[in-house]
Amino acid sequence: MITYIIKRLIQAVFILLLLTFIVYGVMRFVPGDPLLMYLGATDIQALSPEALDQARQELGLDQGILVQYFKWLGNVFQGDWGKSFHFKADVLLLISQRMPVTIYLGVLAFFFSSTIGISLGIIAAVRRGKWADTVATLAANTAITIPIFWLGIIMILIFGVSLGWLPIAGFTSPFDDFWLSTKKLIMPVICLMIGSMGSNARLTRTSMLEVIRQDYIRTAWSKGLKERVIILKHALKNSLIPVITVMGLQVRFIFGGAVLIEQVFAIPGMGRLLVDATFGKDYMVVQGCVLVIGIIVVLTNLIVDISYGWLDPRVRYD
């Protein structure tokens, strides 16, 4: 098990190297010059060539791409993630300010998409063909097909503008004002979790239906157990195996969705930072964000693989 984790972590390092390298390369081929941003100018013609050269040197942009990449890499290992051209601040500092916001949002979305989704799936499977199944399945299918940016805007219009129940934008730390923070997060979290919730519900339903007609479930009934125990103890663990795989993939979608949703709700998280940095050609910030998201995705995949072993004792890690 320990050997397995170490092996996977070594693999992860290579995946991250490849990822950051590709992003580094792609950013350089995108048209536009970061110097404009750095110098706060709108017209490159207005600047003297000397000033431009000096700025290039300061930023290290005069060197080859490979040299720049490995320099960046070497610095990252020493804890120096570079400086933002735009904010003129340490990338690591910027990320550490924005990261908790996105993680909080993501964890909430992940938590609710899993719990609500799996519960809906269980109800639909156990009451197959009854009205509860119809309602749950309909809800799940609707949830999957809704485009989240549209949902975000419609919710803002209804609950924010027309009814005035919820604040339409911004973020407040739950440590400062828990109630206000929650109110501000309701809509973004719904947007972020709804798609994953739908697919979790559908997958759990299918998987559960498959499991409850297995012989060992009949055995469980023959023991005299209650339906609740049979579903939650005997059937659920078995039917979660495929669901966990998809839940691992959803972490990615939640981060991808955060990019969109943080724009819609003006939340100062990492998604927004990444978008701004990409448009502003703020190379170092983009690199930093990609690295952090990469680490999170690789780690969640590892956690998923480890959790198979907890769910299914037949899984071996060698």
Add this chain to the structure above:
Amino acid sequence: MALLTVENLKTYFHTDFGLVKAVDGVSYEINEKEIIGIVGESGCGKSVSQLSTLQLITSPPGQIVDGKVIFEGRDLLQFSANGSEMRSIRGGQIAIIFQEPMTSLNPTLSVFQQIGEMLELHLKMDKEMQRKHSIELLKQVGIPDAERRIDDYPHQFSGGMRQRVMIAMALSCNPKILIADEPTTAVDVTTQAQLLALMQNLVNQYNTSLIIVTHNLGVVARYAERIYVMYAGRIVESGTCDDIFNQPKHPYTIGLLKCVPRLDEAEGTKLVPIEGLPPNLINMPSTCAFLPRCPYSIDKCREEVWPPLKRVNGQYVSCYVDTRR
């Protein structure tokens, strides 16, 4: 009075192709400490009749449409299918062992979790007692190194060992009746003999009655005191083991015995298979279901409905023909 009396049990399945009368008016009984055999070919309704007594039929499509299952004076079919009364009978009073040891145990729970939950449910044991008792049970069914293996998962056991675990689980709450639904079909022949001997020993020790459901006449010949022969959802003959084997009266039973090799037969005697196929249970005719395959049939068989069981010299036979002649 018998410990368990099943009267006129009817279990039908509503399928897309029509109504399947899987069990159509089956009656049998079992006394305390008795071992009975229910014999028949695949699809004759023997398993469904057993699942019906515990209301373990999946509904829909299955439905118990008629009959009584009297256990200790109470009709089990009057209880709601998953209500507390029915559940206290299942596993606690009447336990069942299934055919497939490979799939009948939950792959994600350890053997201890699976036996322990029954002890907790029916005998209200605490964790420590559950553990002690489970280890004891595993030892009784002949699992070596039980203290360690109790925490293993089903996939770490062989098929025969898993069936031993199933037996341990079924007997864990000291039930009055053990139903063994083709308990040895999926294991090899030597293991079969060991498992049957083990079951016989244990039911004697615990004073449990045993219902062996099988298609294997050899199994019932050795262990059962009385035998019920089923065909197409009905019991066609019943009697003591000796009577059935020495003087079979129903043409189906006679056919079955002719296709089993016997040591007392002259060398070179050929086994005679039963011609034809078992009937399709959808839209069955009202005449005897064995008629198309029956070498003894007379005109009356074609004209009248399937005859009820009638007593012939201590046996019960459902046939118009006196096959002794």
